[in-house]
Amino acid sequence: MKDTGVFCHTLIRSVEEMRERDAGLPVKRRVGPDGLHLFDRRTGLNVLLDEVDVPQAQWARAPRQVSIALTNACDLECPFCYAPKTAAVLDAARLCAWIDELDAEGCLGVGFGGGEPSLYRRLPQVCRHAAERTGLAVTMTTHAHRFTPQLVDALAGTVNFVRISVDGVGTTYETLRNRPFAELVQQLARIGEAFRFGINCVVNASTLPDLDAVADLAASTGAAELLLLPERPARGRLGSSPHIVTALHQWIAAYRGPIVLTLAEGDTGSLPTAQPLPGETGLRAYAHIDAAGTLRRTSYHQAGERVDDRGVIAALDRLQQKGAA
Numbered sequence: 001m002k003d004t005g006v007f008c009h010t011l012i013r014s015v016e017e018m019r020e021r022d023a024g025l026p027v028k029r030r031v032g033p034d035g036l037h038l039f040d041r042r043t044g045l046n047v048l049l050d051e052v053d054v055p056q057a058q059w060a061r062a063p064r065q066v067s068i069a070l071t072n073a074c075d076l077e078c079p080f081c082y083a084p085k086t087a088a089v090l091d092a093a094r095l096c097a098w099i100d101e102l103d104a105e106g107c108l109g110v111g112f113g114g115g116e117p118s119l120y121r122r123l124p125q126v127c128r129h130a131a132e133r134t135g136l137a138v139t140m141t142t143h144a145h146r147f148t149p150q151l152v153d154a155l156a157g158t159v160n161f162v163r164i165s166v167d168g169v170g171t172t173y174e175t176l177r178n179r180p181f182a183e184l185v186q187q188l189a190r191i192g193e194a195f196r197f198g199i200n201c202v203v204n205a206s207t208l209p210d211l212d213a214v215a216d217l218a219a220s221t222g223a224a225e226l227l228l229l230p231e232r233p234a235r236g237r238l239g240s241s242p243h244i245v246t247a248l249h250q251w252i253a254a255y256r257g258p259i260v261l262t263l264a265e266g267d268t269g270s271l272p273t274a275q276p277l278p279g280e281t282g283l284r285a286y287a288h289i290d291a292a293g294t295l296r297r298t299s300y301h302q303a304g305e306r307v308d309d310r311g312v313i314a315a316l317d318r319l320q321q322k323g324a325a
């Protein structure tokens with residue numbers, strides 16, 4: 001790009017102004033160690049201008065993505081659930097202030113979970129706040145069974161992507177989730193009419209044999225991707241054995257269907273994966289806030305920092321310092 005120098009100069013002088021201008025726009029810009037990152041929350045399109053070199057002092061201070069557990073409440077009792085079972089729920093006003101701060105500090109998206117986020121009373125208001133007052137993409141992970149037509153209407157236009165938990169099909173699903181599989185399929189159709197969506201599948205000895213069927217279901221219902229999550233150790237369960245993880249990786253390597261497969265960072269093993277943003281690792285890339293308002297590296301990490309009146313970035317700095325100590 002011939003004019004890169006001029007463009008960079010303009011960019012460097014106007015990062016603060018750029019952040020202000022971006023509020024409410026669908027295409028958001030983020031600067032960091034890998035360059036200038038453009039993100040369109042409506043489509044999920046990412047563009048990285050890696051020739052843009054911005055001084056470290058102007059890099060985004062917020063993680064690229066933050067997951068937020070709105071509540072620990074859930075009406076299901078999945079055997080592999082790792083969500084805390086103590087009662088906790090986030091205050092909506094504090095939550096909106098954190099969302100504003102994350103947006104201003106260069107975060108690209110928040111992912112609401114729990115517990116079950118559809119049990120959070122102020123969910124439509126919080127999603128509308130994020131959609132109308134910030135440039136953040138809003139995603140949500142749900143079991144889907146509480147998505148009534150009224151809730152779909154209330155969230156339409158404010159949620160950019162819905163992740164639906166589908167662990168196996170037929171009786172496998174019904175045994176694990178204790179809900180009719182036919183009802184889930186109806187919910188996929190209802191949600192798919194209003195939102196871009198993907199399927200999340202916990203992979204363990206029970207669900208591994210169903211992976212072909214889950215991928216077929218994802219394709220036939222119009223899902224954009226299938227996120228494969230090896231079961232984690234939690235509450236007395238050991239999680240997926242190395243044997244199951246190896247079998248999962250073999251299945252992925254052999255898969256030739258149309259659905260985009262995704263894995264969480266740390267679950268990829270020796271599989272060939274793309275690393276588009278190699279400079280953004282750890283807390284630059286991702287953080288989690290639990291339903292008690294504690295910021296952690298991931299929902300699996302024990303160590304955390306309470307998000308108090310000083311805000312999310314202050315808690316992030318304290319957590320970063322702890323990690324460095």
Ligand code: SF4
Nearest residue numbers: 074076077078081115
């Ligand atoms: S739906 Fe999710 S939060 Fe609820 S019990 Fe199952 S795994 Fe846990």
